[in-house]
Amino acid sequence: MGRIQSSVGLITGVAIEDTVNKLMQLNAFxxxxxxxxxxxxxxxxxxxxxxxxxxxxxQLTTDRLGQASLFSATKVTSNKTDLLGxxxxxxxxxxxxxxIPVQQAQSQQLTSSLFSSTDQKVGAGELVIHTGGFLxxxxxxxxxxxxxxIARGRIRITDRSGSQQTIDLRFAQTANDVVEAINSSDNLNxxxxxxxxxxxxxxxxxxxxxxxxxxEVGGGQTAAGLGLGGINTSHATATGSSIQSLSNNSxxxxxxxxxxxxxxxxxxxxxxxxxxxxxxxxxxxxxxGSASVGQLVSELNAAGEGKFQVRIKxxxxxxxxxxxxxxxxxxxxxxxxxxxxxxxxFERPAVGNTISGERLISGLSDVLLSSLNGGKGFAExxxxxxxxxxxxAATVDLSAAETLQQVIDTINDSGVGVRAGLNRxxxxxxxxxxxxxxxxxxxxxxxxxxDSATLLKIEGSTTSGSIxxxxxxxxxxxxxxxxxxxxxxxxxPLSSIRLTDSAGKSANLxxxxxxxxxxxxxxxxxxxxxxxxxxxxxxxxxxxxxVDTAQGTGEMIVADLGSGTSANLLGIAGTATDLTVGGQTxxxxxxxxxLRISTNADATLAELVESVNNLGNxxxxxxxxxxxxxxxxxxxxxxxxxxTQGRVAIDSDLxxxxxxxxxxxxxxxxxxxxxxxxxxxxxxxxxTFRGVVDDLEFTINGTSETAVSVSVTETSETLSKQLETxxxxxxxxxxxxxxxxxxxxxxxxxxILFGTSSVLRIEGAYARLFTGVIRGAGDITSLNQLxxxxxxxxxxxxxxxxxxxxxETDPTAVREFFTKEDAGFSARAKAIxxxxxxVDGGLLLTRSNSLQTQIEQNARRVDSFNVRLDRQRTxxxxxxxxxxxxxxxxxxxxxxxxxxxxxxxxxQRA
Numbered sequence: 011m012g013r014i015q016s017s018v019g020l021i022t023g024v025a026i027e028d029t030v031n032k033l034m035q036l037n038a039f040x041x042x043x044x045x046x047x048x049x050x051x052x053x054x055x056x057x058x059x060x061x062x063x064x065x066x067x068x069q070l071t072t073d074r075l076g077q078a079s080l081f082s083a084t085k086v087t088s089n090k091t092d093l094l095g096x097x098x099x100x101x102x103x104x105x106x107x108x109x110i111p112v113q114q115a116q117s118q119q120l121t122s123s124l125f126s127s128t129d130q131k132v133g134a135g136e137l138v139i140h141t142g143g144f145l146x147x148x149x150x151x152x153x154x155x156x157x158x159x160i161a162r163g164r165i166r167i168t169d170r171s172g173s174q175q176t177i178d179l180r181f182a183q184t185a186n187d188v189v190e191a192i193n194s195s196d197n198l199n200x201x202x203x204x205x206x207x208x209x210x211x212x213x214x215x216x217x218x219x220x221x222x223x224x225x226e227v228g229g230g231q232t233a234a235g236l237g238l239g240g241i242n243t244s245h246a247t248a249t250g251s252s253i254q255s256l257s258n259n260s261x262x263x264x265x266x267x268x269x270x271x272x273x274x275x276x277x278x279x280x281x282x283x284x285x286x287x288x289x290x291x292x293x294x295x296x297x298x299g300s301a302s303v304g305q306l307v308s309e310l311n312a313a314g315e316g317k318f319q320v321r322i323k324x325x326x327x328x329x330x331x332x333x334x335x336x337x338x339x340x341x342x343x344x345x346x347x348x349x350x351x352x353x354x355x356f357e358r359p360a361v362g363n364t365i366s367g368e369r370l371i372s373g374l375s376d377v378l379l380s381s382l383n384g385g386k387g388f389a390e391x392x393x394x395x396x397x398x399x400x401x402x403a404a405t406v407d408l409s410a411a412e413t414l415q416q417v418i419d420t421i422n423d424s425g426v427g428v429r430a431g432l433n434r435x436x437x438x439x440x441x442x443x444x445x446x447x448x449x450x451x452x453x454x455x456x457x458x459x460x461d462s463a464t465l466l467k468i469e470g471s472t473t474s475g476s477i478x479x480x481x482x483x484x485x486x487x488x489x490x491x492x493x494x495x496x497x498x499x500x501x502x503p504l505s506s507i508r509l510t511d512s513a514g515k516s517a518n519l520x521x522x523x524x525x526x527x528x529x530x531x532x533x534x535x536x537x538x539x540x541x542x543x544x545x546x547x548x549x550x551x552x553x554x555x556x557v558d559t560a561q562g563t564g565e566m567i568v569a570d571l572g573s574g575t576s577a578n579l580l581g582i583a584g585t586a587t588d589l590t591v592g593g594q595t596x597x598x599x600x601x602x603x604x605l606r607i608s609t610n611a612d613a614t615l616a617e618l619v620e621s622v623n624n625l626g627n628x629x630x631x632x633x634x635x636x637x638x639x640x641x642x643x644x645x646x647x648x649x650x651x652x653x654t655q656g657r658v659a660i661d662s663d664l665x666x667x668x669x670x671x672x673x674x675x676x677x678x679x680x681x682x683x684x685x686x687x688x689x690x691x692x693x694x695x696x697x698t699f700r701g702v703v704d705d706l707e708f709t710i711n712g713t714s715e716t717a718v719s720v721s722v723t724e725t726s727e728t729l730s731k732q733l734e735t736x737x738x739x740x741x742x743x744x745x746x747x748x749x750x751x752x753x754x755x756x757x758x759x760x761x762i763l764f765g766t767s768s769v770l771r772i773e774g775a776y777a778r779l780f781t782g783v784i785r786g787a788g789d790i791t792s793l794n795q796l797x798x799x800x801x802x803x804x805x806x807x808x809x810x811x812x813x814x815x816x817x818e819t820d821p822t823a824v825r826e827f828f829t830k831e832d833a834g835f836s837a838r839a840k841a842i843x844x845x846x847x848x849v850d851g852g853l854l855l856t857r858s859n860s861l862q863t864q865i866e867q868n869a870r871r872v873d874s875f876n877v878r879l880d881r882q883r884t885x886x887x888x889x890x891x892x893x894x895x896x897x898x899x900x901x902x903x904x905x906x907x908x909x910x911x912x913x914x915x916x917x918q919r920a
Contacts, residue, residue: 022897026890034883041875048868050762055861057750057762061772062847062854064743069843071736075729076836081825083728087721092711094679094718100705104724107703108717110680110689111710112181115652115697118674121635122645123666128616128634132609137618138661139605141629142486142552145414146436148186148204148375149254151235152691153264156257156326160235162688164227167192169199170246171217179232180688181680185209185374188236206373206415207254209236213246222248228686255326256371258304262296263490265370267381270298270490271306272348272530279350284317285363286337291346298490299528303329328370329354333363341365369412376415377484384551385485388465391417393457398427399443399450399475405457414439414482417466428452434667435659438479441468452477480661485551487603489530495655496529496603497579497627505574511542512586512597513562521576529554532580549591553581553601557591566597579627605629609664615645622647629658649674653695677710683717726817730810737798737806740776744805747773768857773804775842779835780806786833788826790816793835796824 018025074080079101088096094111152159162182168174175198182188185204192202192211199215200222213222224233224241233239237250256265263270273279273296280292292313296305303322307329310320320331333341341360345351355368372378380387391408404424411417418439421430427445432438443452453471456463463469467479493502504521517539519532526532529547533554536545542560549555558566566586570577577583581601589598605628607621615634622632628650635644647668649656657674677697682689692702699708706722750763763769780800783791790796797812817824828835846853 022894024890024894026887026894030883030886030890033886034879037882038875038879041872041879044868044872044875048865048872051861051864051868053762054766055858055865058768058854058858058861060746061743061750061768062852062858064739064746065772065843065847065854067739068736068743069840069847071732071739072836072839072843074732075736075828076834076840078825078829080729080732081821081829083725084722085725085727086706087723088718089720090714090718093714094720095709095711096720097707097709098705099700099707102703102705102722104722106722107706107720108682109708109720110181110683110715110717111713112678112680112683112691113675113713114710115677115695116672116675117652118649118657118670119672120630120647120658120660120668121671122647122668124637124642124644125615125666126642128619128643129614131611132613132615132618132664132666134611134613135609135662135664137607137609137622137664138481139607139622139629140435140437140481140659140661141603141605141657143481143484143604144436144486144657144659145377145432145438145482145484146186146375148184150184151182151188153260154185154253155235156255157259161231162683162691163230163232163686165230165233165236165238166223166225166227167195167198167200167211168220168223168225169215169217170213170220170222170244171199171215172220173197173199173215174223176227179236180683180686181678181691182688183676183678183691183693204374204376205249206376206413207252209238209250209253209374211238211241211248211250218244222246224248230686252326254371254374256303256322256328257326258302258307258322260303260371262298262301262303262306265303266353267372267378267484269353269381269385269485269488271353272350272489273298273301273306274348274530274534277347279346279348280356281344281346282314282318282331282333283339283342283344284335284337285333285339285341286317286335287339288317288335290314290317299492323366326371328367329356330364330366331356333360372413373415376413378413379411379417381484382414382482383465384483384549385488385547386549386551388462390460391462391465392460394421394463394466394468395453395455395457396421396424396426396428396441397451397453397455398445399447399452400427400445401450402426402445403453407457408462409460433478433480435481435661437481437484437659437661438467439482440479441477443475448475449473481604483550483552485547487529487552487554488547489528489533491529492527493529493532497651502579503575505576506571507574507577508567508569508571509536509539509541509543509556510565510567511560511562512558512564512566513542513560514564515541515560517541518571548600548602550602550604552603555589555591555598555600556582557589557596557598558586566599568599575627615643619645629656651695652697653677653693655695679708679710726814729817730813733796733798733813734808734810737808741805743772744803748804768853771853772846775846777804779838779842784827784833784835784838787828787830787835789820789823790827796827 082101084098084102084104086096086098086102088094094109154160162180164176164178164180166174166176175195177191177195179188179191182191188209189202189204192200199213201212201214203210203212211222221242221244224238226233237253241248265271273294275295278291278293282290290313292310294309296309307320317335318331318333320329323330331343341363343351343356343365345357351357356365358365368380369378391411393405393407395403395405397403404426406420406424408417408420411420418430421428427443429442429444430439433440441452441454451471451473452475454463454468454477456469467482468477470477496502504525506522507519508516509519510516519535519539524535526535533545536543536556542558543556544559545554545556547555556568568577568582568584570583581603582599584599586597586599588595589600591598605625609618619632619634622628622630630647630649633646635646637643647660649658653676654674660668676693676695679692679699680689681692692699697710702708747769750761751769752761753764777800780793785791793799796816797809799807801807826834831837844852847855849855
């Protein structure tokens, strides 16, 4: 058991702890002085750090004053912001612009037929959501007349009864818009339609008192541009002239119904085998997304070096190539890499010395047969047999058809009671019996060994009166599809994807580094990874297909890395499943953009809503619309994207249908439009327009038929505000300097940096800059000439009126004063700031580093002092307690001696 020690000596009564503490205070004086000095150094360092930050702040403002863009600042104003907002997105050039906000973007909404409640069972079946592959899209008017477009305006149509009406086509965007505008006229008995590459007008008045006429209004050229100019006929039908054909200006990405041509760089695409026995290989660096047909033709002919000639066919439908050599060899073209030869139709046999290529463009509102069946088309169409409900039959020959409308027209011209047209979802065709009979069967059968009815998905017989093909799989995702357009939304996020084949071999696809622009570039990148995976466009032509080729025992997996979403958005994230590709079962992932939701017999409407919303980044969101008047509900599907990019179509075998309650449409503005002309029509899938005018952004807030003026004017407001910012920033530095160098005579105290060389250097450097003459930067030589001066307190003052006057008098001189390289104010201010706060030898940083060294040295000395003082304290306490023990022992001994003297000897005891 240890001894108990008291802070007060039990023998001597000395306050040991207090005595030792007082002795230690005397011994700690040197340490305490060192600590106090260290604190002072730290305070000085903190002050220097604050000054460094303020000097850097001054530099940032003077750097901005040295930027030339500041002196070309512009102000953007709209005279009707409630209709059209405008703002800068860069440095726009001054100018005035006139826009008519024609139409705001709108999302599509589809409403189902009535349900009793959300608990009603929908039954077993499938809901199919089509995000593309529509067959009713029509050509943009700007693409007509060999790319010259049309002059949008007004036309006047007179029917054969003499009734006439002016049709406003100023803001028509597509050929279908023209048809709709004419057919919706109130006082006109004329029906407009599209036939191939022409408009057709049919009089329905039944009268012959007048001719069917089309006239220009106000000296316009709209009717002529539409091929309807000069029509004045006594016939009931007037067919316009051809207004659509392939031209040198045609965009390669627009041919083949927007699929574009397969131009792959750095590989041979074609080989021309010529009559003289020679051959020519062709490769190109042209990009499908930016090149024109004329550029491709020029490169092909340059490669031929006079041995063959490629040209646009006389009917404007495609290209043809003529062998200019002579010899006994057969002329042919073969494809080497990619699909270019097949797409152009150059693999056809030559007729004489010429190969006539495939049709590359369809009609005004038509689709090439080659675009169907996932972009593979049909090898050969032949005869189909039609039987209506009355038993009347006919066989029609489709072998000459190149477009879907030609197939429809041929069926409708069969002479039997059937009518062909697009189905409800506009993704296929429907054959409808028109006899009016309720008995009998409607039959569509193959007429020969081409199995044409089967290929068109219309083979069959029914008593219901119609046969629906379902989707004919028009290809809408191809190699040339831009990633940014793939999901009908904002910019496609490029992240990293991990791909693992069934043999366990993995590789990362770093899209952020590769920066692909198109689906084809992603496919090529996957195929270059060197693992057992093969990527291509799927058979339906609506997404990417990745197939496992490793044939291992593990699982093929595709996954986004980290927080990336690229694989998910491409539809290829997940674990491979069994797929049927080319008639064979394979393991793979199909990124189809056509979404399918299967339900069982017990599935309710509420569960169907949940299934739609669980699609994640799906194209639609689902909700229920409660009808208080009837007590029922409807399923409401709303597109998640605005504009035509968000269009969807629904097919279902669940026994209920949908009607469109809100049409997907793009926002439209007209540049330069007026009462007689539509100007240039520009579309956007959202209400915001970017890139229409460089460095400007427009937003439609409302619609109007009158123009909104947008002006971009030069302004000095930004420059003036920057000067104010500079003055304010320096005055903050000045205020801090005053605080750090203050002297209080009453209290006899000084600021932490009083009298230091660092402060003197800062004050002197800026005083010389602000009050001195700056030569070599033009006619203006001082800040004072621009209204900036030091006042009596050392602060800067800014006279905005004086600056504005100087800027108005000589803006070039003002610009040179601030921006002149090396000699201008901004350059000189930066040199001063670098000398004071620069990372390479700046005064303040150097001093701060020196102080840091002192702080560290002091800390080590203080630590050493503390160790020595701890030892001294221990020693003193030991000595004091030892003294107590010694005194206690002496007292014990003394007591013992005293006791010996008090007891008498034995001889004296009684």
